[in-house]
């Protein structure tokens with residue numbers, strides 16, 4: 330690589346999975362002048378593993394979803410870092426708000442109804458112009474009407490379906506399934522294989538150690554090959570991409586500024602939605618603004634409760650909360666109303682005394698505004714309201730707050746009815762901002778062989794991050810893939826089409 334290529338200054342905004350993957354890949358391509366600017370004081374973004382209970386918990390990403398064509402799986406499986414979470418999210422009990430546990434034969438048939446629709450929806454949604462919510466609802470009640478299900482109490486079935494919709498909202502990060510595009514749902518490609526692979530006793534942070542090669546060093550503060558290349562606690566406040574010299578100027582919240590040849594933006598779609606009008610100077614092209622507006626971004630949060638000892642039987646994996654309508658009246662219009670959207674608590678791998686709950690939508694966002702003691706008291710109310718065991722006083726509590734944090738503004742992206750209406754998608758978000766330039770001379774060739782230079786589009790501001798992934802959005806493998814995609818875009822621009830062999834981790 331010629332010196333000029335190697336020394337081009339590349340600044341990546343955000344040290345989440347996408348930014349870290351992009352930076353480490355650029356270094357593998359041979360680029361030397363690579364810097365990440367990160368608003369938080371840590372690496373990882375929506376990967377956030379913290380000590381808790383007897384081990385660690387993940388406040389954000391937790392599982393590697395699938396094996397085939399999954400970059401994260403490919404990296405982790407070489408080191409035997411993953412294992413199946415098992416049937417925790419299949420064998421849960423369905424418990425009503427009067428503590429009645431649905432009999433196995435009813436619960437298993439209701440689970441089968443929604444499970445079957447998982448298969449058929451892949452075919453049927455192709456022709457769907459409506460929402461995922463209306464499709465799932467008609468499907469569920471159609472299957473419920475079949476003679477073999479005639480004995481299921483429709484009231485209980487309705488409670489089950491209410492709960493199931495909350496679960497689906499947690500998969501999408503939507504507030505309601507009516508927001509989710511039925512056809513757009515198929516944009517997401519599920520990787521074949523086990524979709525709930527956990528990182529044993531290590532947490533998802535282990536992926537960052539793999540990417541930065543700091544794994545051998547084993548101290549949590551080690552940045553591996555990113556040492557000296559990350560500016561922490563620095564927020565980019567302005568991206569000026571219209572300079573005469575075809576470079577990009579960044580202003581930081583501490584008053585500093587820097588000029589780069591290339592900038593790669595990996596901040597969440599939530600941050601872009603809230604800040605793009607102030608962040609970019611001049612404003613982004615219309616198609617990009619439409620993508621930011623049309624792609625959807627929502628909130629899912631987790632609630633971890635640690636007990637002095639497990640109060641549940643060994644084979645119990647958790648429970649979902651089926652509210653009876655008359656019991657909901659007890660909490661609606663009270664300070665406990667937010668609890669309606671906590672949809673289940675489940676066992677956590679390598680944490681024998683911990684239960685993890687999930688909460689969605691506006692109530693999940695409201696939860697973030699409450700004091701931890703109040704949130705924990707709410708969780709204890711649910712345990713004592715739904716479970717018939719004696720529930721001991723908790724030892725520890727931690728919840729996530731992805732919406733309130735100005736560096737995230739939510740949890741992950743999905744395809745909404747607005748995405749359809751605006752006719753936009755991930756490729757519009759991924760499209761780089763370019764300037765017209767002369768083709769850079771190809772490295773490693775004698776001058777005699779270099780073809781005459783011609784005019785080309787030089788990417789100066791690029792976009793990565795999970796939301797820019799065409800088919801793996803909302804995941805870490807999508808974020809990593811997007812980071813690598815943008816590293817390759819630059820390598821291609823400078824004629825470095827093949828990454829060196831050492832890139833095979």
Ligand SMILES: Cc1cc2nc3c(=O)[nH]c(=O)nc-3n(C[C@H](O)[C@H](O)[C@H](O)COP(=O)(O)OP(=O)(O)OC[C@H]3O[C@@H](n4cnc5c(N)ncnc54)[C@H](O)[C@@H]3O)c2cc1C
Pocket residue numbers: 342343344345346347348366367368369373374375376388389390391392393394563564565566595596597600629630631729731735736737739740741793794795796802803804805806808
């Ligand atoms: C609760 C939850 C559960 C999840 N579960 C899973 C799961 O099990 N499996 C899975 O694959 N995925 C899961 N995900 C999704 C996954 O975490 C994300 O898709 C992925 O981590 C996103 O990475 P990213 O690099 O695109 O964005 P981010 O991780 O958001 O990184 C962007 C970075 O930019 C920084 N930043 C923002 N603004 C600025 C600024 N102005 N200046 C400088 N820096 C800035 C942020 O601090 C952040 O570090 C989950 C997410 C959440 C929230």
